[in-house]
Amino acid sequence: MTCPTNTTPTGARLRRPAALDAQxxxxxxTATDGPRLLDVRSPAEFTTAHIPGSYNVPLDLLREHAxxxxxxxxxxxxxxxxxxARAAQAETVLATTGLENLHVLAGGITAWEAVGGPLTRGAQTWELERQVRLVAGSIVLAGVLTSTVVPWTxxxxxxxxxxxxxxxxxxSCAMGMLLSKLPYNRRNALELAAVLRDLRDDL
Known part of the structure; x- marks a missing residue:
């Protein structure tokens, strides 16, 4: 399979990234010009399972220090x-800085695992999307049940x-961004200086 390229036939950089499938x-x-992988999930999600060799740069940190x-x-x-979804948001943020060499893993870790991609696994944590479903569903259920007594709820x-x-x-998801800031989701978080050092050392 021909490796993806980020140049046009004239050699100019493409300004928008391609959505690449997991395969x-x-x-x-495996190619000599292989890309860097930036995982923008929460530190806890990253610890649970991540692609070997990827760097964890949570979306909120990326937004603040793009x-x-x-x-x-x-x-x-x-x-x-x-x-x-979060990777697409990260692409939009980084594109505003002038970067033209960005791509998004379509389907994310879910798609990667589905095709048998290797994963480094650690302590298990609920994914952020699952946490959002739990919190949102619980609030909706509580509101409906409570409304039988207090109608305005x-x-x-x-x-x-x-x-x-x-x-x-x-x-986007404001609730997800709020939940990502909880200590539960920030376990094993890296400071910006450490992230930049790792990226610099791997250049």
Whole structure:
């Protein structure tokens, strides 16, 4: 299989990344010009299972320090998350810094595992999307049940429903971002300086 390229026939860099399927990324990683993998999930999710050789740069850290990261990402970069949604957000953020060598692992870790891609596993933690479903579902259920006694609480459930609808439309999730900041999800978190050092040392 021909390795993906980030140049046009004239040699100019493409400004937008390609969405690469898991098999294409696996093949590319075996090539001499293999990409760097940036996993933008929470530190706890990363510890649970990640692609060997990938770097953990949580989405909130990436958003805050995209400019600093930009100077350490000279090679092709594949962005990884659980399903591809957070990776797409990370791509949008990094693209604003002028990076043109970005790609997204379509389907994320889920797709990678489905094709038999290797994973380094550690302490098991619920994925952020699963945590969102638990919290949102619990609030909706509590709001509906409570509304039989206190009618106005039904609007709490309505608010959660509106939030989930907005999350789908904008391909973002405010609740997920809030949950990612909990100590449970920040176990084994790296400071920015450590992330930059690892990226620099691997150049």
């Amino acid at each position: 294409a990324v696996q093949d590319w990683l 400019t600093e990261l930009r100077t350490h990402l000279g090679d092709d970069v594949v962005l990884v998350c659980r399903s591809g 039904k609007w709490i459930s309505a608010g959660i429903g509106a939030g989930l609808t907005g999350a789908a439309v904008t391909n």
